[in-house]
Amino acid sequence: MTLDPACGSGTFLVKAIARIRQNFAQKPEAFPGAEKGLIEAILRNVVGFDINPLAVLASRTNFLIAIRDLIRHVGEIELPIYLADSVSTPSEYEDLFTSASPVARVPCAATKPPFLLVPREVGASAATVNEFTQLIEHALKVGLSADEFLTDLSQTSVSIRDRKHYVELYETMANLRDEGRDSIWARIIKNSFAPLFVGQFDIVVGNPPWVNWESLAPEYRKVSAAAWEHYALTGPLPGKRRQSSSASKTDVCILMTYVAADKYLSKGGRVGFVLPRTIFQSETGGWHFRRFVLPGGKKLAVELVEDIDALKPFRGQATNTSCVAVFKSGGTNKYPVEWRQWRPRQARQAQELTLERVKKASTIRKLLAEPISATELQSPWIVGTKATLSLLRDALGKSPYAAVVREGLNTRGANGVYFLQASLLAGRLMVTNLAREGRNERVQETTLPIEDSYIYPLLRGEDVSRFKASPKEYVLIPHSASSPTSPVVFADLPKLTREFLSEFKPILSNRKKFRNFDPAGNEWHGLYSVLTATFSPYKVVWREMAAGSGVIAAAVASHRLPLGAEKVVMPDHKLAIIPCDSEAEADYLAGFLNSNVTNLIVRSYAVATGISTHILDRVAVPRFSARNKLHKQLALLGKRARLGNLTVEEENELSFIAAELLGLSADEAGTVVKELAKM
Known part of the structure; x- marks a missing residue:
């Protein structure tokens, strides 16, 4: 039996049907009744859910097309594609979670609020659901009153606990009927209960939605909150990690994976999902997911990860990193896990290819994956060959710089106010805010004169390349180096600076x-993450996002303003910062971070869009000593x-020095170079 709990247009279901038909062609004797047995097997063994009505319609259409030549062999059929929430249904209808509510919510776009309140006991069994929905559909069709409907219902197996809830539901549906809002709602109720009674499956497949918790509709966040808690996919993270909130829920595909394995998978069955690779390699985003323990202590084992990111399977894919992960119910993870990395032999041409054609057009590199920390099994996975993992295991460690590394400044959604272009006009400093940078349509472009007291060169991710940093724009930071975390009292700012900020007060105070950080009060004009490290005269920075390149680091110091003054360069939050005591220390760190061994470590465990402060928890960069x-x-x-460019010999020398400082031999440093070239 095969289930897709987020079936969309039915792609995986149609493939499952094709597989069953292929088996029929090879072994027709396994299907009693010939074609009749075939279509009965398909309808019994291929099931889909989706929460989107249009997706369900498309999936049912594609399912019907896939069996159109077989329909004549049976009578009336019900397509096993249900408009249902495969994640929250157990929370709403089963005793899986404690609930004091006597009713459960069934989505209904025609009502306000957008759901029907169904008495919880209706979902006691598939039989009670069928009896209830058939009877209420009949009662609405023939025009029974609510009392007459309840009299009929009392003759069924539905246990009526509180008549009031049944009357309210019946009257709501009768009003929908009278308003001409069609009569499908009884079937929608039946669909909503489907996840409880379809049974368990040998295979659960699909491409669950990749939607961050923060991007979910508020109502759905509320409905699914209990599920996150039940599966222990939320809570504080250990140690000093950026995402330390007790509500650190991440991508909804994580929750769907756990629900699918727990509720829909038979013992020994397998889940195969298309997932973001970040859940295996993100420092924070997949921490709770990597417990791999279901309620009741049942284990979930990862059998295989197919890293297909380089194939770019989704049109328009930018930063998402794709993989296919196969999980086994009831198994225990045995590290290292098999990890296969797919790469195209040439640039992608056709949009749609069969698996066989993709295999022929790709190289597949067999690698292994295991937690980067031997003592923290929920830590990000490091991926490489057996020899690479062994080599890097000896080089891993925490740097003393991990205690001082910070993120750059953050405007909290007001880049369009604080980020500036600057020029001279008749000897005066004129600034224009980069209104479109903040993606806030209420921010209007304004050009005003300003003092240079709180204007600094702005360094952004795109301004940084390997060893080089070239600020192109400027930033207004009304903070002082002596007390950086809070802004300077507004009344103490220079006159023109106050006038500039006042132009945007409604926007800034509404952040x-x-x-x-609380801009609702007297500190409405301030920024977040302005720290002592931000004002450090010497620092090394690296890009958080560095697709395909590993670490991209540079030493920075000061830069000249249009009026000629030298000012400290200010990195934004897409850059990580290590404050330094000297230019030499900054150059040393830039050299170490740009070395081959650092890049091999980082590229083996971190995703290219998340190369942030955590890398110093893994790369044991020694503290700089001018005597060494x-x-x-x-x-x-x-x-x-x-200042210039290194020769090939100097590049090699740099990388061999970094490797030696991490305790690697010259031969091992050579292996690092070879392994990095294969990535």
Whole structure:
């Protein structure tokens, strides 16, 4: 039996039907009744759910097309594609979670609020659901009163606990009928209960929605909250991690994976889902997911990960990283896990290819994956060959710089106000806010004169390349180096600076509170994550997003304003910062972070869109010492790279020094170079 709990247009279901038909062609004797047995097997063994009515319609249509030549062999059929919420239905209708509510909510776009309140006991069994929906559909059709409907219902197996709830539901549906809002609602109720009674499946497949918790509709967040708690997919994260909120829910596909394995999978069955690779390799986003333990202590084992990201299977895919993961119910994870990396032999041409054609057009590299920390099995997975994992295991460790690394400044959605272009006009500094940067249509472009007291060179991710940093724009930061976390009192700011900020006060004061940042009061003009490290005269930065390139780091110091003053460069939140005591220390760190061994470690466990402060928990960069010859040489090479370009010999020297500082031999450093070239 095969289930797709988020079936969309039915792609996986149609493939499952094709597989059953192929089996019939090869072994027709396995299907008693010939074609009649075939279509009965399909209707019994291929099931889909989706919460979107249009998706269900498309899926049913494609399902029907796939069996159109077989329909004549049977009488009336019911397509096993249901308009149902495969995640929240257990929460609403079963005793899986404790609920004091006597009613459960069935989505209904025609009512306000958009759901029907169905007495919970209706979902006691498939029989009670069928009896209830058939009877209410009949009662509405022939025009029975609510009392007459209840009299008939009392003769069924439905146990009526509170007549009031049945009367309210019946009257709501009668009003929909009288308003001409069609009469499908009884069937919608029946569909909604389907996930409870379809049974368990040998295979659960699909491409569950990749939707971040924060992007879910508020109503659905409320409905699914109990499920997140039940599956222990929420809660604080250990240690000093960026996403430390007790409500650190992430992608809804994580929840669907756990629900599918727990509720729909038979013992020994398998789940095969298309998932974002980040849930295996993100430092924070997949932490709870990587417990791989279901309620009651039942284990969920990862059997195989097919890393298909390089094939770019989705049109318009930008930052999403795709994989196909296969899980087995009741198994225990045995590390390392098989990880197969697919790469196209040439640029993708056709949009749709069969699996056989994809195999011929791709190379498949067999790798292994295991938690990067041997003591924290929920830590991100590191991926590589057996030899690479062994080599890197000896090089992993926490850097002393992990205690001081920080993120750059964050405007909390007001880039369009604080990010500026600057120029001179008749000896005056004129600034224009980059209104479109904040994606806030209420921000209007304004050009005003301003003092240079709180204007700084702005460094953004795109301004940083390997060893190089070139600020192109400017930023207004009304904070002081002596007390950076809070803004300067508004009345103490220079006159023109106050006038500029006042132009945007309604927008700035309406920004959302975040941790210790609250712009609703007197600090409405401030920024978030302005720290001592931000004002450091020497620092090294690296890009959080560095697709296909690993770590991209550069040493930075000061930059000239249009009026000629040298000011400290200010990195934004897409850059990580290590404050340094000297130029030499910054060059040393840039050299180490750009080295082959650092990049092999980082690219083996981190996704390219999440190379943030956590890398110093994994790469044991030693603290700089001006007395250490290797440190001094690495700093010299970093400076040469910043001011010009390194020769091939100097690049090799830089990487071999970094490898030696991590305790690797010259031979192992050579292996690092070879392995990195294969990535």
